[in-house]
Amino acid sequence: MIVAGMGCKKGTEEAEVLAAIDAALAAHGLSRAALGALAVLPQKQNEPAIGAAARTLGVGLIVSAAIGKETLTQSSHSLAATGTGSASEAAALAGAGEGAYLLGPRVIASGATCALASTGLRS
Numbered sequence: 001m002i003v004a005g006m007g008c009k010k011g012t013e014e015a016e017v018l019a020a021i022d023a024a025l026a027a028h029g030l031s032r033a034a035l036g037a038l039a040v041l042p043q044k045q046n047e048p049a050i051g052a053a054a055r056t057l058g059v060g061l062i063v064s065a066a067i068g069k070e071t072l073t074q075s076s077h078s079l080a081a082t083g084t085g086s087a088s089e090a091a092a093l094a095g096a097g098e099g100a101y102l103l104g105p106r107v108i109a110s111g112a113t114c115a116l117a118s119t120g121l122r123s
Contacts, residue, residue, distance in 0.1 A: 001036035001119045003062065003100070005092025006050050007078065008112040016110035017053040024107040024114040037062050039095025039117075041087050049112075066090030072105040072115075092117035 004021050021038075025031060038054045039062040040047070054061040066084055071093075074085035084090040088106045096117040106115040 001096065002030065002034045002103075003037050003039050003092050003096040003117050003119075004035055005039045005088040005090065005095060005106075005115045005117060006053075006112065007040075007044065007087035007091070007106070007114075008047060008049060010047070012047070012049045012111035014049045014052040014056065017049045017112045017114075018056065020107060020109035020112035020114040021053065021057070023109045024116050027107055028103050028116060030116070032057060035059050037095060039064065039091040041066055041082050041084070041091050041094075043082055044087065044091075062091075062095035064091070064094040066094040069093045072102055086113070086115065088113040089115040089117075091115075 037060045045063040069090040071086040071089040078087045092115040096119045100117045103116040106113045
């Protein structure tokens with residue numbers, strides 16, 4: 001299963017969230033059909049654009065803490081706001097569960113970031 005971890009600025013529009021998801025999927029040669037869920041850290045669980053994007057895509061929204069998740073990228077802003085170097089990467093890993101791995105670093109598009117994690121075997 002592929003989980004898209006999301007991060008965004010407050011007030012980001014749904015179109016910007018979808019653009020970040022599409023950019024991340026395209027970077028890995030995947031389509032929207034590959035997505036099993038969106039994931040966020042608790043700090044973003046009430047962001048309307050992320051919930052709207054999950055409904056548009058027809059996937060669930062996983063909210064989980066990402067304590068101790070090692071991220072590929074480091075943002076001082078994310079670290080100060082969430083305690084992790086990349087909210088989207090940490091959310092993807094936490095949402096995908098035990099043994100998950102990132103397909104690559106987060107993708108930044110407009111006011112949103114998206115990172116993809118997989119629960120499947122590495123190829």
